Amino acid sequence: MKGIINYFSTTGNTKRMVEYFTHQTESVEFSLMDMKKLIMPDFANYDVIGFAFPVEFFGLPRFVLNWIRYIPKQTTIRNAFLLLSFSNIPGTALIQARNELKSKLLKVIAGHALHMPDNYPISRMKGFTANQAPNQAEKSRFHLFIRIFNELMHSIQEGHEILEATFRLSMVNYFMNIPDPVAAKRSMGFKYLDRQKCTKCAICEEVCPSKAIHLTPYPEFNEVQCLGCWGCYHHCPTQAIYTNKIRNKGHYLAEHLPTLFDKLLLHKENP
Numbered sequence: 329m330k331g332i333i334n335y336f337s338t339t340g341n342t343k344r345m346v347e348y349f350t351h352q353t354e355s356v357e358f359s360l361m362d363m364k365k366l367i368m369p370d371f372a373n374y375d376v377i378g379f380a381f382p383v384e385f386f387g388l389p390r391f392v393l394n395w396i397r398y399i400p401k402q403t404t405i406r407n408a409f410l411l412l413s414f415s416n417i418p419g420t421a422l423i424q425a426r427n428e429l430k431s432k433l434l435k436v437i438a439g440h441a442l443h444m445p446d447n448y449p450i451s452r453m454k455g456f457t458a459n460q461a462p463n464q465a466e467k468s469r470f471h472l473f474i475r476i477f478n479e480l481m482h483s484i485q486e487g488h489e490i491l492e493a494t495f496r497l498s499m500v501n502y503f504m505n506i507p508d509p510v511a512a513k514r515s516m517g518f519k520y521l522d523r524q525k526c527t528k529c530a531i532c533e534e535v536c537p538s539k540a541i542h543l544t545p546y547p548e549f550n551e552v553q554c555l556g557c558w559g560c561y562h563h564c565p566t567q568a569i570y571t572n573k574i575r576n577k578g579h580y581l582a583e584h585l586p587t588l589f590d591k592l593l594l595h596k597e598n599p
């Protein structure tokens with residue numbers, strides 16, 4: 329079987345989750361597509377289509393929502409699945425994504441949200457880093473999900489139709505459902521640059537998903553286009569970017585936390 333996973337990852341948690349997942353799914357040969365490349369694959373070429381992204385303000389990051397809304401309506405119903413990473417409360421992101429994809433005739437047959445370290449600088453600054461996530465129980469639940477996913481793939485291969493997934497969420501997730509598309513942007517505030525620290529390396533320009541940064545020769549921020557993802561803030565190697573809310577604190581990149589992947593990495597034959 330052929331599959332594709334369209335992923336969005338600001339600081340690497342979701343990407344690691346995806347890499348681990350593809351490593352553990354034998355019956356599907358997966359291609360990975362970084363949504364930031366703004367390329368829309370032809371889903372007709374795949375048996376199963378994945379969407380992977382972090383939770384933002386208890387829902388979908390605005391970039392991901394826009395990307396999904398740009399997907400052309402499929403000519404026939406296709407099987408899809410969701411891989412979400414979150415650090416605190418996932419809210420109703422799984423349900424929101426399932427419903428958005430349904431309108432494109434992409435039927436979500438499975439989905440999982442995995443607890444990962446927090447990349448929201450304001451939380452990290454206050455000490456809520458979740459650096460130890462996922463814990464043993466969370467890892468086990470992820471492995472159970474992968475096992476069920478593999479069984480679903482075998483059922484599809486045998487010609488069975490799979491029903492749309494239902495997600496049972498704890499009550500707190502419904503209370504935290506705040507469908508506010510500009511919440512992330514507002515929470516970040518305005519960005520500023522410390523020119524003494526900036527080396528004009530252009531990393532911030534490269535990582536920005538919404539092309540809101542241009543070097544002239546120092547970075548300039550287009551606050552209208554900015555989505556408040558904090559990507560530039562986290563990736564700047566000299567911490568030259570700051571906002572009116574936070575400076576020199578709360579940075580995070582998954583690659584700086586080497587234990588994260590080791591924690592997920594168990595023997596393939598014993599998930």
Ligand SMILES: Cc1cc2nc3c(=O)[nH]c(=O)nc-3n(C[C@H](O)[C@H](O)[C@H](O)COP(=O)(O)O)c2cc1C
Pocket residue numbers: 336337338339340341342343381382383384385386387413414415416417418419444445446447448449512556557558582
């Ligand atoms: C702007 C912003 C908002 C966030 N909102 C939530 C949230 O509502 N609930 C949650 O559990 N985690 C939230 N997070 C944390 C991320 O979902 C989590 O750290 C995720 O694993 C990051 O994945 P990535 O490294 O692939 O970008 C938020 C992070 C950011 C930057």
Ligand code: SF4
Pocket residue numbers: 521525526527528529530531532533547563564565566567568569
């Ligand atoms: S990533 Fe940092 S150092 Fe590099 S150009 Fe951007 S602000 Fe300057």
Ligand code: SF4
Pocket residue numbers: 535536537538539540541549553554555556557558559560561
């Ligand atoms: S300017 Fe920075 S915070 Fe805004 S969208 Fe680009 S990378 Fe994200």
